[in-house]
Amino acid sequence: MAADSWAERVGDFVVGLFSPQRALVRKHWRSVERDGDYRTAYEMALRARGYRAAKSATNNTPWLDAANRSADGELLLDLPTLRARSRSAERDDALASGIYATRRRTIVGTGNRPQARTGDTQKDDALEAVWLSRADLLFPGDGYLPHATHQQVLVSRTDEDGEVLMRAAKADPLDPVWIETIEADRLRTPSDATPQDPAGRIVDGVEKDRFGRPVAYWIARRHPGDSGTGAKLGTLAPRAGPSLLASEFDRVPFEECYHKRSRVTRPGQTRGVPLLHACLQDLHDLDLLILAALKRTQVAACLAMFIKSDATASDLLDMTAQEYGYQLNEKIEPGMFFRLFPGEEAQFLSPNFSTPDLDKFVFMLARRIGAAVGMSAQAVLRAWDGINYSGARTIKAEDRLAVRVERADLAHCLTWEWRVVQTDALLRGDERLLAVGVSMEDVQKPVDWIGDEEQWVDPQAEASAVETMLSLGLTTVQAECAKLGRDWQEVVRERVAYEVALRDARKAAGLEETPAQAPKVLQGGGGAQDDEAGADAEEPAAEPAMEAA
Secondary structure, X not given: OOOOOHHHHHHHXXXXXXXXXXHHHHHHHHHHHHOHHHHHHHHHHHHOOOOHHHOOOOOOOOOOOOOOOOHHHHHOOOHHHHHHHHHHHHHHOHHHHHHHHHHHHHHOOOOOEEEEOOOOHHHHHHHHHHHHHHHHHOOHHHOOOOHHHHHHHHHHHHHHHOEEEEEEEOOOOOOOOEEEEEOHHHEOOOOOOOOOOOOOEEEOOEEEOOOOOEEEEEEEOOOOOOEEEOOOOOOEEEOOOOOOOHHHEEEEEHHHEEEEEOOOOOOOOOOOOOOOOOOHHHHHHHHHHHHHHHHHHHHHHOXXXXXXXXXXXXXXXXXXXXHOOOOOOOOOOOOOEEEEOOOOOXXXXXXXXXXXXXXXXXXXXXXXXXXXXXXXXXXXHOOOOOOXXXXXXXXXXXXXXXXXXXXXXXXXXXXXXXXXXXXXXXXXXXXXXXXXXXXXXXXXXXXXXXXXXXXXXOHHHHHHHHHHHHHHOOOOHHHHHHHOOOOHHHHHHHHHHHHHHHHHHHHHOOOOOOXXXXXXXXXXOOOOOOOOOOOOOOXXXXXXXXXXX
8 A cells, every 4th residue: 555645644634633534534535545455344344234134243143154165065074963963863852753753654654665657557567576576675784674664764864864875786697686775974985086087076975077977986895883793702892993995995886876865955965964954953952941841840849848946956967967868968859858057047949930831932943843844843743732624734735745745755766776676677587577578668667656645634525626626637546546555556456346246246146236336536527437247228327437447
C-alpha cells in the first residue's frame, strides 16, 4: 500500500479537528482503493451481512461450519465413527433397535419372492424353478442363510453401516455360483496399491478410472477387527490388525460385485451413509432424558427419615455409622433412618418434573427422529394411542410410500442376485433352461419381486377403490395382487381349482351344477367370469379379465 502524501495527512488532520468521523471515512476509502488486503477484508465483511442461515450467532443454535469439500472429503473421515455409533445404537438403544426391526419387518418381512417376466410362461416357470433350487444355498459363508433371512441382513447392514458389498464367487468352475456378503469395514485401500488407469485413483477401497467410474473393489481377506483363538489357552485373544499391503487384499472386478449403498445424495459420493446419521444425537438425548426421569424416581424412592434429638450424646454418629457400614456420606437406600446431632436439621429436596412434560419431550424427539429416517413418530415409538381413523390412514399411507421406495432399492440388489444365478445356470447347461429355450436375453429381462401383503386401513373402502380402478383400466390384476403379496398366476390357478372342486362336489352330491362366482378382483369390468366348463347360457357372460388363465 502506498503511503499517504503530506497533503493527505494534513487534510485528514484539519478535517479531524471539526469531524473525526469524516476523517476516518476519508482514510477508509483511500485504504480500499490502494490496499488489496484491506479491500478483500472489507468485501468479506459486506458479504457477512447476507443470508441469516449463513451466519454464526452466539444467541442462536451454533452451526458446525465446514469447508465446501467434496462428498468423499466430508464423509470418509467421519464414516468409521458414524458406523461404530450406529452399530452401538442397534445393540444398546431400545428405540434405535426398534427402528431397525420395524424396517426389516416392513421392507423384507417373510421375504421378497421373484416373478419372471419374459413373456413366455414356460420360460418364466423354468427360471423360477432354477432360482427356487438355489436361493437358500447361495450364502455358504453365512452358514447357508435362507434367502429371506439374507434379505434382512442386507437391510440391516445398509441401515447400520450405510452399505454392504456382495461378491459372486466360485470354488470350482463346474460348481454352482455362490455369493459372499462383505461388511463395509473390509473395503479399504492398500498402502501400496496403484490403480490400473494411471489417471485413476483408489478411494477408500473403490478403484475408479479417470472418469470416476468404479472398475474394481479392494477387499481385505479378513475383517480389521477380527479376533482369533489363542493357541495355548484356547480363549479368544485379539490378533494384530490386518496388513494394509496389497498382498493381503483381493482386487475384485466391478462386474463381479454389487455395492449396495444408501443415502447417496451427492455426485461422486463413493460410500454410503448410515440411516441414523442425522438423529444419533437425538437418540442419545432421549436416552439422557429418560435416564434423568428414572434417576428422579429413584431419588424420590430413597428419601430417608432423620431423627432429631435435643439430648446430648457423643455416640449418635457412631451408632448410625456402625449400622450402615460407615458410609453415611456415600450411599442412601430406601427406608434408612439417620440420627442427627442436637441443633442439626434435615432438609428434603423434591425434584419437580411432571410426567406429562416428559411425554411431550419424548414425542417431540420421536418426531425429529422419524423425520430423519422417513417414519412417523407413531411408528418410531410403536404407539398409536390417541390417533383417530383419518390420522391413522394418513400416517399409514406415508409409511407405505416410504416402504415402497425401500423395497424398490432392495429389488435392484435382488435382481443382480437373480441374474448371477440364472447366468451361471445357463452357462453350466442347466437342462431346465435349455429345454424351453431360455437365452441370455431372457435372463436380462425384468423380474418382479413380490413382498408381504400391504395391510389396508379400511378394507371395504380400499377394495371398492381397487374395483373402480380395475373397471376404469387404471390398474391391473397383476399389480394389485403384487400389493397383496400374491402371485396373480397362482391366484388364477387356485380360483380355477376351487371352481372345479366345487363343481365336482356338487355333482357327486346330486346337486345342480352352478358355476362359482369369481371374486370381483379377478374381473376386468365387474361382470361375472366365465367358468371353463361353461356358464349359464341365459346370463350374458363378460369377457374374461385375464386370457392367460
